Amino acid sequence: MDFTFSDEQRMFQETAQTLLGDTCAPEHLRQLLASGNPREDSRWNAIVETGLTLVLLPEEAGGIGLSEIDFLAIAEAAGYAALPEPLVESAGVAAPLLAAAGAGADVLADPTATIAIQHPINPFVADADTAAAIILVDGTDIHLVRREDVTLTRQESIDPFRRLFRVDWTPKAETKISSDPALLQDALDRAALFAAAQGLGLAQRCVNLAVDYAKERTQFGKPIGSYQAIKHHLATAQVKIEFARPVVQAAAADFANRDAQSRARISSAKFMALEAADVAARTAVQVHGGMGYTWEVDVHFFLKRTLGLTYTWGDPAFHRNRVAERMFTQPLGPDQTFAREVKNA
Amino acid sequence: MNLTYTPEQEAFRAEVRAWLEANVPAQPLEHFDASREGFEQHREWERTLKSGDWGMVTWPKEYGGRGLDLIQWLIFEEEYYRAGAPGRVNQNGIFLFGPTLMEFGTHEQKARWLTGMANGDDIWAQAWSEPQAGSDLAAVRATAVRDGDEYVLNGHKIWSSRAVFADWAFGLFREPGSERHKGMSLIVFPLNAPGVTVNAIQKINGHVGFAEIFLEDVRVPAFNRIGDEGQGWHICMATAGFERGLMLRSPARYQVAAAKLAELYRANEATVDPAIKADVVRAWMNAEAYALSIYSTACRLIAGGKIGAEASTNKIFWSELDIHLHQTALNILGPKAEILPHAPDAGPVDTWLDDYIFALAGPIYAGSNEIQRNIIAERMLGLPR
Numbered sequence: 001m002d003f004t005f006s007d008e009q010r011m012f013q014e015t016a017q018t019l020l021g022d023t024c025a026p027e028h029l030r031q032l033l034a035s036g037n038p039r040e041d042s043r044w045n046a047i048v049e050t051g052l053t054l055v056l057l058p059e060e061a062g063g064i065g066l067s068e069i070d071f072l073a074i075a076e077a078a079g080y081a082a083l084p085e086p087l088v089e090s091a092g093v094a095a096p097l098l099a100a101a102g103a104g105a106d107v108l109a110d111p112t113a114t115i116a117i118q119h120p121i122n123p124f125v126a127d128a129d130t131a132a133a134i135i136l137v138d139g140t141d142i143h144l145v146r147r148e149d150v151t152l153t154r155q156e157s158i159d160p161f162r163r164l165f166r167v168d169w170t171p172k173a174e175t176k177i178s179s180d181p182a183l184l185q186d187a188l189d190r191a192a193l194f195a196a197a198q199g200l201g202l203a204q205r206c207v208n209l210a211v212d213y214a215k216e217r218t219q220f221g222k223p224i225g226s227y228q229a230i231k232h233h234l235a236t237a238q239v240k241i242e243f244a245r246p247v248v249q250a251a252a253a254d255f256a257n258r259d260a261q262s263r264a265r266i267s268s269a270k271f272m273a274l275e276a277a278d279v280a281a282r283t284a285v286q287v288h289g290g291m292g293y294t295w296e297v298d299v300h301f302f303l304k305r306t307l308g309l310t311y312t313w314g315d316p317a318f319h320r321n322r323v324a325e326r327m328f329t330q331p332l333g334p335d336q337t338f339a340r341e342v343k344n345a
Numbered sequence: 346m347n348l349t350y351t352p353e354q355e356a357f358r359a360e361v362r363a364w365l366e367a368n369v370p371a372q373p374l375e376h377f378d379a380s381r382e383g384f385e386q387h388r389e390w391e392r393t394l395k396s397g398d399w400g401m402v403t404w405p406k407e408y409g410g411r412g413l414d415l416i417q418w419l420i421f422e423e424e425y426y427r428a429g430a431p432g433r434v435n436q437n438g439i440f441l442f443g444p445t446l447m448e449f450g451t452h453e454q455k456a457r458w459l460t461g462m463a464n465g466d467d468i469w470a471q472a473w474s475e476p477q478a479g480s481d482l483a484a485v486r487a488t489a490v491r492d493g494d495e496y497v498l499n500g501h502k503i504w505s506s507r508a509v510f511a512d513w514a515f516g517l518f519r520e521p522g523s524e525r526h527k528g529m530s531l532i533v534f535p536l537n538a539p540g541v542t543v544n545a546i547q548k549i550n551g552h553v554g555f556a557e558i559f560l561e562d563v564r565v566p567a568f569n570r571i572g573d574e575g576q577g578w579h580i581c582m583a584t585a586g587f588e589r590g591l592m593l594r595s596p597a598r599y600q601v602a603a604a605k606l607a608e609l610y611r612a613n614e615a616t617v618d619p620a621i622k623a624d625v626v627r628a629w630m631n632a633e634a635y636a637l638s639i640y641s642t643a644c645r646l647i648a649g650g651k652i653g654a655e656a657s658t659n660k661i662f663w664s665e666l667d668i669h670l671h672q673t674a675l676n677i678l679g680p681k682a683e684i685l686p687h688a689p690d691a692g693p694v695d696t697w698l699d700d701y702i703f704a705l706a707g708p709i710y711a712g713s714n715e716i717q718r719n720i721i722a723e724r725m726l727g728l729p730r
Contacts, residue, residue: 001354001416002347003637003644009346069346211726226729228715231722235661238721242658246637247630253346268630324626328611332604332629334423334597335358337636338348 001338003249005069013073015050017080024081026298032084033160038130044085048111053091061099061108068193068255072248075194079201079277079309082301084161086127088198090114093191094135097142100186103177104144107133119187122312124155124164135187138171142178145169159304182258189263191313192270193255196248199273202306203241206280207234209299210287217289230287237283240276248273259341264326267319274316277306348640350420357413358420364397365428377434377507378554384468384510387434391465400463401439404447408455409463415643419595426597437506438462438469440592442515445531445584449572457568458513458533470508470536472516472558473581475501480716482517483525483578487560489518489532489570496532496570498540498563504710508556509545511536516560517577529577533569534560550702591643591652593711594663596636602670602700603632609677609697617677624673631666638662654724657717664707664714671701 005013023043032040047053055071057063075088094115098104107113113132118125120137128134129152136143136150150169157164211234214225224230251269254262281303285292292299310316330342350358374390375383394400395409403418404410413421433439443462446455461467478484487500498518508514514536520528536543540563545553572580610617610625638659642652674697675682682698684691708714722728 001350001640001644003641004648005346207726211728214728223729225722228719231726231728232715232718234726234728235718235721238725239658239661242655243631243634243638243662246641247634249346249641250348250637253348265633268633272630272634320623320626323630324622327607327626327629332600332607334427334600334636337423337600337633337640338350 003246009070009073012052012055012070013077016052016074016077019046019050019052020077020081020083024083026301029082029084029161029298029301038127038163039085044114045112047085047087052087053095053111056092056096057108058099061095061105063095063099067252068190069249069252071194072197072252075197076201079198079305080205082161082202082205082305086114086116086130088194089117089126089191090131092194093117093187096190097135097183097187098144098177100183101142101178101180104133107144117187117191118167119184119191119313121188121314121318125167126165126312127163128152128165128167129154129163134167136167136169136171136175137184140179140181141171141176142180142183143171143175144177145175149175157304157308159301159308161301162305162308186258188313189255189258189266192319193248193251193266195309195313196244196251196266196269196273198309199270199277199306200241200245200248202302202309203237203244203273203277203280206277206284206299206302206306207237207241209302210234210280210284213288213291224287233283233287237276237280240272240279244269244272244276257340260326260330261339261341264323267314267322270314271316271319271323274306274310277302278310281306354416354420357417358424361399361421361424362428364399365424365430368393368397369428369430373429374431376552377432377510378548378552380553381510384434384507384554387431388465388468390431391433391435391468395464400465401443404443404459404463408447408459414647415591416640416647419597419640419643422595423597423600426595426601429601434507435462435465435468436593437471437511438467438513441471441584442469442533444592445515445580446571448583449531449576449580454568454571467513468507468511470505470511470514470556472502472505472508472514472534474504476503479504480713482581483529485517485519485529487516487518488521489530490521491567491574492564494567495564496567498532498534498560498565500560502558502560503546503556505556505558506710507554508536508543508558509554514558515571517581519577520575523575526578528575529581530574531571531577531580532565533571534563534565538563538565540564549705550699591639591646591656591659594659596632596639596663599632599635599663599666599670602667603629605695606670606674606677609674609695613677617679621673621676624669624676628666628670628673631662631669635659635663635666654720657712657720658725660711660717661708661714661721664704667704667707668701671697671704675701 052074054063055066059065071092078087094117115133116125116128116131117135118137131147134145136145150167152165155164214230215223217224248269251265254265284299288297291297374386377384377387400409402411402413402421406412489496489498515533518532540561542559543556546555547553548555606628686694
């Protein structure tokens with residue numbers, strides 16, 4: 001039993017935090033918005049150069065071959081920064097699917113290329129316009145299609161950095177890469193897990209923004225952060241974060257088991273981490289008062305990303321039902337925390 | 346990161362389970378706060394536990410423990426709650442004062458009190474709060490005056506769980522004239538010492554083990570002071586850390602309750618509002634999250650880490666999940682929720698109502714949740730005082 005992180009894992013965390021702290025501050029988000037560009041190429045190139053996109057890719061596909069737990073802090077840092085580029089969905093979800101299917105070697109070999117992924121659980125495909133290739137689903141068949149071969153129709157999200165598209169395409173035999181449902185199951189689970197990790201980052205960012213503001217803003221002659229009404233709001237949000245975090249971590253550590261227990265843990269993680277982010281984001285708006293409701297203050301970037309991630313890759317009801325499925329088909333109790341699935345329980 | 350038990354840990358679980366199966370009383374004991382009889386039944390159980398060497402598994406062998414680590418403690422607790430074993434009547438001793446003594450006591454003090462604690466001979470109560478010193482604990486007025494190799498204690502303590510029946514208390518006293526956090530000492534005294542008067546305070550559930558304590562010129566040896574004179578506040582804060590942190594509420598109790606809640610829901614699924622299912626799932630997720638958090642903290646402590654202000658997040662989380670979980674059970678019971686178990690037509694209402702009423706105390710004791718939120722805001726988030 002070891003619930004601690006390795007030095008290597010801490011190193012990835014530091015690398016991701018430092019890189020995104022330097023290149024993805026709110027002023028960078030605003031610059032990108034003003035430019036009208038879909039992504040900031042210099043930032044994406046810097047992400048690629050540090051190797052963050054290779055963490056989950058197997059060595060035979062040119063990656064580092066690490067596991068979900070190693071990617072966790074990277075996804076958390078992406079959430080903390082509200083990163084516009086598709087680091088998580090491309091490198092954390094789509095690339096491992098292609099590697100597992102033994103497909104798309106050319107896309108995987110191109111370091112700056114991103115891959116978008118469609119999934120039956122989501123109505124639209126994120127970041128399809130900048131992707132070199134798109135994983136598409138036709139019934140039970142999984143295809144890998146070049147962007148040039150599809151028609152994209154933008155579906156505006158309230159999060160200006162979530163670029164969602166309807167994809168119109170005609171399935172052809174030569175683009176089919178697999179019909180293994182386990183690949184789509186893994187994609188959903190990785191995406192939900194890393195959405196949860198982003199939720200932790202988003203939540204902490206919202207609390208930190210509100211704490212900074214509450215130290216500076218004075219009313220009645222004192223910083224508003226000295227009043228218990230403000231303190232207790234923020235403490236409540238922090239408690240939510242503290243108890244979502246170990247669930248997210250355990251879900252990542254459990255991922256490879258691929259059983260009712262590991263999926264329920266991923267679902268708990270998604271449910272609790274995005275709920276923490278929701279509470280933290282709304283608290284941050286409230287603590288900022290009227291300023292919190294303006295475009296000028298940065299909180300809305302994180303609020304909007306939280307909203308998007310809450311309802312994508314399985315909404316709260318979907319994940320709660322997966323937890324219920326495990327609860328009512330598998331043994332419960334204090335000796336079952338780390339237990340594995342029992343068949344015909 | 347490796348979330349599996351070692352074969353040694355699994356073997357330990359099997360050993361605990363086998364012993365508990367053979368020894369846990371078939372009939373539940375009367376509550377230890379309800380009567381002297383219930384209290385003494387629980388003292389007997391503590392002695393039975395000690396006969397199996399299960400008194401306090403994490404303590405060193407020389408003080409009546411087994412010298413086991415925190416993961417083994419969690420496994421022991423999981424099996425303990427799973428077996429439905431009696432509540433620990435000495436929880437203020439073994440989980441609060443014991444760890445304090447372990448950290449701040451001399452070898453002689455440890456030998457004197459830890460062993461008696463581990464074998465049930467000495468049951469302990471806490472004597473910190475006073476009528477004017479609740480959340481503001483630094484407002485303590487009870488005094489300790491040094492007289493040769495003795496202290497003379499005077500004052501009025503209150504909200505002392507089990508003090509009506511217990512043998513010893515650990516109290517917070519100040520040097521006369523000292524102010525606030527300075528001049529306080531942690532001093533222990535026998536509850537049957539001359540000059541000690543204990544009055545029962547009946548709780549909302551009718552239990553009478555709760556008490557206020559009056560001390561009038563109570564003489565105790567200077568040996569009874571834990572740590573240095575004037576160091577009491579510092580030591581008490583360390584004790585409060587154990588209380589909120591790890592030991593007072595191990596996760597297994599909530600995991601057992603959540604599993605029972607799932608059963609209750611299943612048994613009534615056909616007739617209850619389907620919306621309740623969302624709360625049943627949330628209660629279970631909360632209990633699991635608490636368990637995972639405590640495993641994470643335990644592993645960090647084993648690796649040499651320390652527990653800090655995040656102990657305050659634990660206390661808020663378990664106390665609030667406890668109320669939510671039990672309120673969900675009452676929502677399933679519906680019109681039967683208010684019925685006491687001994688009512689002739691109560692049916693299988695179990696202890697949900699009792700446990701709900703007990704849960705209501707959670708946000709108050711061991712430092713109110715308002716105080717915990719202040720601690721989180723000031724020490725974790727750095728907001729101004």
